[in-house]
Amino acid sequence: MYGTEQIISGTIIAGSELEPIEGYICIKKGIITEIGEERTSSTNIIAPCFVNAHTHLGDSVFKDPPLGRVSGFRIQRDLDALVKPPDGLKHKILRETPYKTLIESMRKSLLDMIETGTCAFADFREGGVVGVAALNKALEGLKLHSMILGRPAEPELPLQVVLAEVRRILLYSTGLGMSGANDLDLELLENIGTCTRQHRKFFAIHAGEKDTSDIEKALSLEPDLLIHLTNATKRDLEDVADAKIPVVVCPRSNLITGAGIAPVAEMLEAGIRVAAGTDNVMLNSVNMFAEMEFMSKIFSIDDRQVFKICTLNGSFVMGSDSTGSIQKGNKANFMILNGSSNNLAGIKNPISGITRRARPDDILSVLHS
Numbered sequence: 001m002y003g004t005e006q007i008i009s010g011t012i013i014a015g016s017e018l019e020p021i022e023g024y025i026c027i028k029k030g031i032i033t034e035i036g037e038e039r040t041s042s043t044n045i046i047a048p049c050f051v052n053a054h055t056h057l058g059d060s061v062f063k064d065p066p067l068g069r070v071s072g073f074r075i076q077r078d079l080d081a082l083v084k085p086p087d088g089l090k091h092k093i094l095r096e097t098p099y100k101t102l103i104e105s106m107r108k109s110l111l112d113m114i115e116t117g118t119c120a121f122a123d124f125r126e127g128g129v130v131g132v133a134a135l136n137k138a139l140e141g142l143k144l145h146s147m148i149l150g151r152p153a154e155p156e157l158p159l160q161v162v163l164a165e166v167r168r169i170l171l172y173s174t175g176l177g178m179s180g181a182n183d184l185d186l187e188l189l190e191n192i193g194t195c196t197r198q199h200r201k202f203f204a205i206h207a208g209e210k211d212t213s214d215i216e217k218a219l220s221l222e223p224d225l226l227i228h229l230t231n232a233t234k235r236d237l238e239d240v241a242d243a244k245i246p247v248v249v250c251p252r253s254n255l256i257t258g259a260g261i262a263p264v265a266e267m268l269e270a271g272i273r274v275a276a277g278t279d280n281v282m283l284n285s286v287n288m289f290a291e292m293e294f295m296s297k298i299f300s301i302d303d304r305q306v307f308k309i310c311t312l313n314g315s316f317v318m319g320s321d322s323t324g325s326i327q328k329g330n331k332a333n334f335m336i337l338n339g340s341s342n343n344l345a346g347i348k349n350p351i352s353g354i355t356r357r358a359r360p361d362d363i364l365s366v367l368h369s
């Protein structure tokens, strides 16, 4: 469609406030050149694409792990046994996976993202320089905005060796995405954080997933982004808000790992910018419709907030406000949903309707620019 003007009509979820308007969108060379209000007979709903703000795409090699032993009616989850580096099951499997298989598996997940309406993602990529290269390779030719956050493959090596790898990772990535402040020596993490900042790159870290014990340490590293904060206290949230650090929550992942339910309403109340991610592909699909529906049902926040968390807030986290909303001058990244599908027919409020019940099969087409 490049070069020619394209006009699409329907109900548009427009602007940073996600205001539904009946009208049309003009697109030229992949940019939204005009949005106009006009009565239309089209039942299409034009919605911003999702931003999946936290993934581990490497896990695409391992989609159905054992989830724990059943004890009475409860399943005992062991998060460390599954995901903690270096001996968690996923890391053992990643080490044994041939490079080609890793790339092919990640590419499948990237294609799945595109098919399910996601236009941008931020990935914590394990495996050092080679791991980052694998994701860059998997992304070749795909119109997805990416934030690749690598990490050193062997952090137990001497400091200068680790930092040399960090510098190489930074050449091919957006920054660093570290496991957690309890998983490595704090001084090493400080060195990695400093090195990342010196290169003007992005530093992100998991915190407060299992308990609160790593939150203060993570904050001391002055990260650009925190992932989870599932178990954060009110005081923790105030500290995060004061430091103006955005947070990515992963509700489906937290539920399946037994980490709990993130205090999203409290985060928003504290003034924290909250985005969402589907986290490990071994635990969840990369389908953001599923994440959004889940969030709309477990958190006591309104549907518009949930929608924003899954779109605009994610693009803020990625430093690109021009992807997560439909506005004049923005890149045309949106999906056209069939408002008269068997699932969506009859919805009165497009925001609530989409947030609570839309599915990938309601998508008529997705525009990526």
Ligand SMILES: [Zn+2]
Pocket (backbone or CB within 6 Å): 054, 055, 056, 124, 206, 227, 279, 280
């Ligand atoms: Zn994670």
